[in-house]
Amino acid sequence: xxxxxxxxxxxxxxxxxxxxxxxxxxxxxxxxxxxxxxxxxxxxxxxxxxxxxxxxxxxxxxxxxxxxxxxxxxxxxxxxxxxxxxxxxxxxxxxxxxxxxxxxxxxxxxxxxxxxxxxxxxxxxxxxxxxxxxxxxxxxxxxxxxxxxxxxxxxxxxxxxxxxxxxxxxxxxxxxxxxxxxxxxxxxxxxxxxxxxxxxxxxxx
Numbered sequence: 001x002x003x004x005x006x007x008x009x010x011x012x013x014x015x016x017x018x019x020x021x022x023x024x025x026x027x028x029x030x031x032x033x034x035x036x037x038x039x040x041x042x043x044x045x046x047x048x049x050x051x052x053x054x055x056x057x058x059x060x061x062x063x064x065x066x067x068x069x070x071x072x073x074x075x076x077x078x079x080x081x082x083x084x085x086x087x088x089x090x091x092x093x094x095x096x097x098x099x100x101x102x103x104x105x106x107x108x109x110x111x112x113x114x115x116x117x118x119x120x121x122x123x124x125x126x127x128x129x130x131x132x133x134x135x136x137x138x139x140x141x142x143x144x145x146x147x148x149x150x151x152x153x154x155x156x157x158x159x160x161x162x163x164x165x166x167x168x169x170x171x172x173x174x175x176x177x178x179x180x181x182x183x184x185x186x187x188x189x190x191x192x193x194x195x196x197x198x199x200x201x202x203x204x205x
Contacts (some may be wrong), residue, residue: 004073011075016082023058023086027051027093048097055090056167056181058083059160063188081136084156088133091126091163118169125162128155157192160185 001009030050034043039050061076062083069075076083103109112119132155134140141149164185168178 002073007074012078014079016079019079019082020086023082024089026054027090044097044101048094048102051090051094051097052167052170053177055087055094056163058087058090059156059163060181060184060188062087062156063160063185067188067191085133085136088129091129095126118166121162121169122166125159125166128159128162132156132159157189160189 030039030047033039034047037043039046062080065076065080065083069077099109103112113123114120132153135144135149135152144152164178164182168182171178
């Protein structure tokens with residue numbers, strides 16, 4: 001048995017509920033750190049940034065599942081749905097921290113969405129993410145049919161670009177880490193572009 005085959009056997013033994021449990025506990029641990037002084041002098045801002053970055057990181061892993069399998073033979077497909085829903089959960093937590101702990105004013109929230117481009121882009125990504133998260137289940141696949149379901153979930157590509165654009169713009173200055181995420185996401189999306197295949201002489205004939 002090859003290394004990739006052994007790895008796939010091991011990954012299949014990891015139950016999805018464990019992925020949800022461990023991944024879902026991270027925001028609560030971060031909230032605890034923020035509440036107990038473990039996130040510096042601006043804990044709300046630090047918590048907000050950490051949850052947003054966690055959402056981007058998880059989205060990158062989701063996008064990397066297919067190219068990683070092609071390169072290594074190791075498949076995370078069995079956990080892709082859990083990772084995608086965790087990414088949505090982190091985005092939701094990021095948004096709630098901004099709404100409830102940071103802004104605390106619905107009038108200002110609406111004004112910021114209209115006035116600040118990086119917030120506008122972030123909210124657009126969140127809105128597009130809602131139908132993707134809501135249909136990440138077997139019932140939706142049966143109801144929509146595999147083709148329509150797959151097309152709907154291709155919104156993930158748009159969401160990833162909007163999300164990383166929000167991450168880059170929110171920094172106010174050029175920082176290496178957001179730009180690295182931008183490059184990684186663009187490369188991962190580029191792997192999904194299907195170039196036209198050259199026909200062999202027999203096929204042309």
